[in-house]
Amino acid sequence: MPSRPTVPSSLAPAATRAPLIWTNTLLFSLTFLAAATLVPWYGLTHGFSASAWVLFGVFLAANEMSITAGYHRLWAHRTYEAHWSLRLLFMIFGSMALQNTAWAWCSGHRRHHLHVDDFDRDPYSAQRGFWFSHIGWMVREYPSGQEDFSNIPDLRRDRILAFQHRHYVPLVLVTNFGLPLLAGWLMGDVWGAFLLAGVLRLLLSHHFTFFINSLAHMWGERPYTDENTARDNPVLAVLTFGEGYHNFHHIFAHDYRNGVRWWQWDPTKWLIASLQVVGLTRRLKRTPVFQIQRALLSMQFTRAQRKLASLPAIAPASRVSELRQRVAHEYDTFLAAVAEWAKVKEQWLEEKKRAVIEHWEHASFQQRLKELERSLRLQRRRLRILQAQLA
Ligand SMILES: [Zn+2]
Ligand SMILES: [Zn+2]
Structure with a gap:
């Protein structure tokens, strides 16, 4: 078993730090800079059309739901089954969310559940601090983040996900540039649509999801178990389409619901349950x-x-x-x-x-x-x- 380092690698001197992953570092920095400067500047000087705001809302919801209902509850945890057309949509808008392929995302997430809070084996262990669990784990090549697909044999048989893994970069480019620009051109507000539904949407959908690995392991209640750091937090549930009930989720990960009470804000569970009515989802798993x-x-x-x-x-x-x-x-x-x-x-x-x-x-x-x-x-x-x- 690897020995536990005495100094967390995120705090170690720069010379011994894991190598930087430039693509991710640039991606996170540029989207942040563009959202913090270009978006307000354009808003103040030109103004955004109402249709650009609507497009922003639609794409943000489609991205987040593809991660929560698709990547997370369908593929990583197998909490229900979905029709191929729904899986295709999850794959397309999941690619747009730019959180890596479903294979990489789910294999890391299954390791997170198996080794939750383990300093060396949980890819985004909250024990390593807010920065590491939020975004730091993606910007350096840490040993805990090594890709290993041995825990996703079921997903490797899925042809839609195999296609995504093979053509991930073109899918990311088409969805992130092509879709907002095309919709903006049709609406007559190309730059407004690109800045809101392209840039701002990507920044928010990234960080709202990242909060689950960071804040949802630090801030909130632990009504079901205190054997790990996961918390239930209704504020985060609102930002993440229901994933904020993370304490429940870590103990009953095979349940399609995260907010298990009927009144708990979990639009992902409502989406999965309502699509069952029209036959797009089935075999929803519930904890007794x-x-x-x-x-x-x-x-x-x-x-x-x-x-x-x-x-x-x-x-x-x-x-x-x-x-x-x-x-x-x-x-x-x-x-x-x-x-x-x-x-x-x-x-x-x-x-x-x-x-x-x-x-x-x-x-x-x-x-x-x-x-x-x-x-x-x-x-x-x-x-x-x-x-x-x-x-
Ligand atoms: Zn977690
Ligand atoms: Zn999970």
């Missing part, structure tokens, strides 16, 4: 409600135990022991419910395997599982009240 409740409760117990352990020494001993007993009792109830759920699920699967399950039996199994889900929900409520007393 019980497993979600179990994760939430486990975290609540962990926090309650920590609070109990840190109660001030002046707290009356009888009060502490009463609270401890109540938490212990709730924990036993929780473990019993988890064991019962596993048993019912196993029986159900066993019966299904033997193909002897009747319709009424199926309904009764579902009913028992639903009751267990409900019991965990009620327990979470009781634990919240208990935690308030611990505060």
Whole structure:
């Protein structure tokens, strides 16, 4: 196993730094400079047409959704299946987003999930700081960023993605220059369309996505697990079409939703679910409600135990022991419910395997599982009240 460097490479002296990747450095610097100077200058001197703004919005949404619904939830995690026409669109607008080919993106992302936070093996480990996880990992040839496609055999069989990988540069040029210029010419505002829907759109779609690797591992809540740095953050969810619920995503990566509650802002999940109605997506994977409740409760117990352990020494001993007993009792109830759920699920699967399950039996199994889900929900409520007393 490679030994962990004592000094993070991003902080090491320049002489020992990994070599710079000039193409990426120029790309990120030039788009930033152009967006910071040419866009406001043109806006102030010539003004942008309404149609250029609409085009900017459409391309930004198409780029971000192709990354979130296409690269991320379809290809990297296989959370659903999609019709070839939809995959083609994701490939075209994903190329326009200029975040590398789907093969490179997904293989890096699968490594990120497998080795999350590992200094040497997570390609964009948040442990190496904001700059590295946001953009630094792409501008130098770090060993953690070495391309290795051994973890994407399924994607290498996809002909649309193989085509993208072979013709990536022409695809990038046509979509980034050709599409905004052509649309601008048709609208009679070539430069306005190019600066807004070409330059500004690229800069924003880049950094909004990069926030997931940086900020979504640093800023927000951890309601489902604290075993990694991923956070749930509704502000980032708005900027990233739903990817801000990153704590949920890291524990249940095979779920097509990131914002699992119906009210959580996740347009990507709404897109995937609504395209199912017209047959463009199918086999959407969902995490069973019980497993979600179990994760939430486990975290609540962990926090309650920590609070109990840190109660001030002046707290009356009888009060502490009463609270401890109540938490212990709730924990036993929780473990019993988890064991019962596993048993019912196993029986159900066993019966299904033997193909002897009747319709009424199926309904009764579902009913028992639903009751267990409900019991965990009620327990979470009781634990919240208990935690308030611990505060
Ligand atoms: Zn992550
Ligand atoms: Zn992911």
